[in-house]
Amino acid sequence: MILRLRADTEPHHRQALLDELQRAGFEVTVLTSGGPAIIAVNGRAVPDAFVGRFMRTGVVEEVVTPSEPYRLAARASRPEGTVVQVGSVRIGEREPVVIAGPCTVESRDQLLRTAEAVREAGASLLRGGAFKPRTSPYSFHGLGERGLELLAEARERTGLPVVTEVLDTDHIDLVAQYADMLQIGSRNMMNFALLRKVAATGKPVLLKRGFAATVEEWLLAAEYLLASGNDRVVLCERGVRGFEPATRFMLDLNAVPLVRQRSHLPVIVDPSHGTGLRELVPPMSLAAIAAGAHGLLIEVHVQPEDALVDGRQSIDPATLAEIVRRVRLLAALAEEPVLV
Amino acid sequence: MILRLRADTEPHHRQALLDELQRAGFEVTVLTSGGPAIIAVNGRAVPDAFVGRFMRTGVVEEVVTPSEPYRLAARASRPEGTVVQVGSVRIGEREPVVIAGPCTVESRDQLLRTAEAVREAGASLLRGGAFKPRTSPYSFHGLGERGLELLAEARERTGLPVVTEVLDTDHIDLVAQYADMLQIGSRNMMNFALLRKVAATGKPVLLKRGFAATVEEWLLAAEYLLASGNDRVVLCERGVRGFEPATRFMLDLNAVPLVRQRSHLPVIVDPSHGTGLRELVPPMSLAAIAAGAHGLLIEVHVQPEDALVDGRQSIDPATLAEIVRRVRLLAALAEEPVLV
């Protein structure tokens, strides 16, 4: 059972309600960061009398029991939608957010130049990999902590909050010390130990869809984060495995309106991995926003041809600027979703 | 080898060139409907001396040898892009074309009401199935010739050209007698006998992508049509088979910019089959146009709940009107594609 609290609930009224629930022996999960507070009562059923009393307090907007297995992530639990704030950037509102940067932090020069360039181009957050998951043990795995330091320096210089991936539970504290938002990559979408421990940091989380995960499995992975008390969760569609050899992955944009219909969490799109071809990044960026995405995650390199990793799918800053310009026009055009 | 003729070539100059090629014993394919004429010289190589002479006539713009296995469909063979005219509607230009109508012609009343409604809503062509491919032999297979007559009547009343599917080589003449554009469905994309015979009618052809066809296989299917001398070919992405159970198919919008990059043929998108869910039709329509599609193919029913076939994915005319309105705004916004 989920108690949706009113948006204007005072913290002490919320606390009073929680105290009462705890006194009555209920175990609860409370989510307060991304919008009106949600209290999930876990385990046993709440007697009707209790529910009635809650309703009369003027604090509870509605009591809902979502039919989806991901009850905290279900749209019904926060119909207004969740907004995730990273630094001063708000993800989940009308204005699309562009997260851009290199696949991998390669050097100070490369990162700082790219960071300046993406800020100039209009990006709102900086991405960059310090710890890189690589299919082969012999590939370059990133600069590690040195990469994190460079990301922090780039943030100082540009003011852009930093998103970077965490691969190993042993590195969570380290990464959380430097990053503003922690990314869980596709390969780890079902690494439940990592999900739980990343959630526990309280930091915003960017949860990429596993490349063979159904939308339901993805929302259940998000549910692991929410059930750990963290609702600062942004979903990211990045392409799934299909039979088409011409593109690296098949970008499943159907998932965008589907997620918006079924969940209150913001959803963004990564057209770089989702296509694997830089020529496809601009049109698929526009398509993602037109489909309803709240933002984009794009790989940008000052010299895409020289990138150590994934250069084939990286665009240059000038192309990013053009994408940002058009995406804003698109967003200005966008109105309320078409009701069907 | 492909000879691209100049756009302003006079028919008699083109004929003179063809005569010379034939006298020299070359077998050729000539495509003239969708843009500047293309002459493919099949089989043996053309001696350099010949090529030189052609170039000096002022008729040949360029001699190209596309590296793709679909050489007639390759972008290099007509870099300007092909425009397919159906009645007075032109598919392949900046303004997106909306083809709408019921999945199946069910009755005179249903069809005429829907036809009027989609014209009102801003559609440019009317679609409707008279012969329906059905997975089960026991399902409703359409009204057949009676359905064709009703489509013709709907065209009379609304002025909308009619697109309908042809399933069986035995019906080609019959369908061609009534329809303005012949659709080859996904299940028949590799029915090569059908492709050749449909091409031979000279009518515009709507070629849907097979639901497990790669983009290359799809363009090779188009090549069958072109190699039969018919370049009035419009491609239609309609979703491919994937592992996601929440949607009927996985709409592969990556294919849209990919086709535009690799081929000169226009490409449209069917968000109805590509999602299977009417709530997803509006956002995915916008996404398709943003990705660069030249138009949409949408299932519309005056009472979607009562549709005999595919009601779950049909929208009503009011929703179509809203899609058309937004798609036009999007198109007005669209400028030259982003160059990468």
Add this chain to the structure above:
Amino acid sequence: MILRLRADTEPHHRQALLDELQRAGFEVTVLTSGGPAIIAVNGRAVPDAFVGRFMRTGVVEEVVTPSEPYRLAARASRPEGTVVQVGSVRIGEREPVVIAGPCTVESRDQLLRTAEAVREAGASLLRGGAFKPRTSPYSFHGLGERGLELLAEARERTGLPVVTEVLDTDHIDLVAQYADMLQIGSRNMMNFALLRKVAATGKPVLLKRGFAATVEEWLLAAEYLLASGNDRVVLCERGVRGFEPATRFMLDLNAVPLVRQRSHLPVIVDPSHGTGLRELVPPMSLAAIAAGAHGLLIEVHVQPEDALVDGRQSIDPATLAEIVRRVRLLAALAEEPVLV
């Protein structure tokens, strides 16, 4: 509703039953070739009184209403299983049947040598393509009627019945004149016009699974054949489209026990297309038989390296002989299926 007749029903008793049904205005489909006769009563329901009378005649074994959408193909309609006889070869019994030959008939010498070699190796039927479906219009499409003549000559010499594909409804009569069994290829599994017209020849039909068809869709395609009065149908699993690049297709052997559980039709496996790699043909042949397949369809070439089409997946006759030897040992070992 399906009437399963007793195995020992005399033809005139069956006819009397049919006459009675027709007098009563029922439309029926009758299947008699592959096992005990099945009468499907189509359209309206049969009154209980009628059913009771049928049961008392001693001709009707059982009245069943399969819940599957493919009611004629459903296991319940002929629990004994169907046996399809081609010449003197019986497909659907314990002894696996090996169909072998070249992908394509290339020349008289190649075909006759291969035919002799596969007979020597222990194959029971000869396969070979005279009309070849090719993804590209520019590929070799087979020798056509000349190929059929050569297949007939090979049959004369070896005594092996001949299986060959029919692509175009216009060629059905021609192919049926030469071939003992007509193959419907994967690309045409949903070419319903072809299915109906091929069924009408009364010849045995080899129905390959479409490479993106679900098992249910495949059985519904078989239902088109059965509903046209032809129960001489053998199914062939040949690999489906997947994401693995190392093999040409993903051979779905799960489909073999699934089909045996759900349908009474025999099912064989094509490990040549299903792997695309000749090294994988022997182990996957054994695996197919172990999974319960009634036979194999294997591409064999006397000089695999020189094959015009699909040489990479063709084996030589010595390998075939070894496969046949092992498959027979496996079959001798096989007992009743394990009941779960």
Add this chain to the structure above:
Amino acid sequence: MILRLRADTEPHHRQALLDELQRAGFEVTVLTSGGPAIIAVNGRAVPDAFVGRFMRTGVVEEVVTPSEPYRLAARASRPEGTVVQVGSVRIGEREPVVIAGPCTVESRDQLLRTAEAVREAGASLLRGGAFKPRTSPYSFHGLGERGLELLAEARERTGLPVVTEVLDTDHIDLVAQYADMLQIGSRNMMNFALLRKVAATGKPVLLKRGFAATVEEWLLAAEYLLASGNDRVVLCERGVRGFEPATRFMLDLNAVPLVRQRSHLPVIVDPSHGTGLRELVPPMSLAAIAAGAHGLLIEVHVQPEDALVDGRQSIDPATLAEIVRRVRLLAALAEEPVLV
């Protein structure tokens, strides 16, 4: 560069060689458990003079440079094949090994009864989940350490070595304390931190294929284990994601001969997850062995209908006994692989 040592190399000769390499400044990986020792020289190239001297020692069988990106796992690095010993059970030889047990350890009674039953039925190892990866945070996640204790007790009673999954790097020591073999599940195949730390225990590892991993990605995951110095690695095919809704996954048996061709590591098959249907477990078990698998991983429950997790795919002990009996007959029949 890989140095394959002779099978009869004395440990002190091997050590002398290693000392020499280290003195010369080379970084090496040494694998000695699963067969003749392999020394991989990492990083910079080895001068020819060195190689010549090694060859003359009589210790080096061959110097190879596999072209595959997984050079330690490549067949060329140990053409004899690897045999992984778990307790007294050897995996990778002609006799197939059956690993059986419940999906999840539910209770002492359930586990001990099942363990006795699978030993009676002929299984060689006991499987059972103490820590279960579950798609939903609200599903039963296993008994944890209590489950491990029960597994150890079951081993005491039956003599069967125990295989169980490790999900979280924090639990590796705990699980390694109880288990004889550590399983890395499909969801974690690309959890590289887990791979490295599990390898470091030196315990045998069962590496399941990710359900959307290509064979190359799977072998690269194995390479992470080998590159960490652990060659006690058994691969397990368990079905991949496909479009067929009738089965839980698509069991990719093509992968079995492919892995045997490309790698020296043993490969087994899990027909329980690979089908999701208990009726398909017996035929697909036989098919797996016929395809060349070195063993099976099967879910068995004393009362499959009562299983807390995955009951639909669990078989009972009597069925297991019948599978074991037939698999042994199959193996007796098996001879050298067919060479193509």
